[in-house]
Amino acid sequence: KQEVTQIPAALSVPEGENLVLNCSFTDSAIYNLQWFRQDPGKGLTSLLLIQSSQREQTSGRLNASLDKSSGRSTLYIAASQPGDSATYLCAVRDSNYQLIWGAGTKLIIKP
């Protein structure tokens, strides 16, 4: 059974710092991995999608990597801003085409 874990559960850093969020999964048989952002009480905004054959994807200040063999993905945020404060979730699309989710990392960027 696929399980997805995100560490840390919460993170608070000063504005301007670079930071890394971690996501691990137990079964490497995935189609892709997607990183999402969720603001309090809101829906999910897709940030980056990495196919199983890819190693990384970049969008602006965000860079996501995928190491399928070790069951790990990282989301790197450069030059963090207060507007980056949100919960970040990762999800893998497993062999049954279902999205399996981590519990998220709550990120607070202090001005």
Next chain:
Amino acid sequence: ETGVTQSPTHLIKTRGQQVTLRCSSQSGHNTVSWYQQALGQGPQFIFQYYREEENGRGNFPPRFSGLQFPNYSSELNVNALELDDSALYLCASSLGADPNYGYTFGSGTRLTVV
């Protein structure tokens, strides 16, 4: 191109009642999936529809049921509501059963059962 829209945005129901939540998928998407997100947790997969047929279901009881219509919009029905059903319900759409496509999510329906 319109995104995924869900209605209503908020809903309060009494234990034992029934509720219907609605979702319009993104233009061109024919796959819709539903998720339940309790406070402070990641979403949990309820079920998925592809071209009006259910093609995947998570660990939810039969009182959670759904439909997908010819225009690919979808409904989630929950019977005999329980207090633990209080959650944010998210709908997502995708293009086809191709797993290489990502999902686009709606803003969710916040259901409170009292």
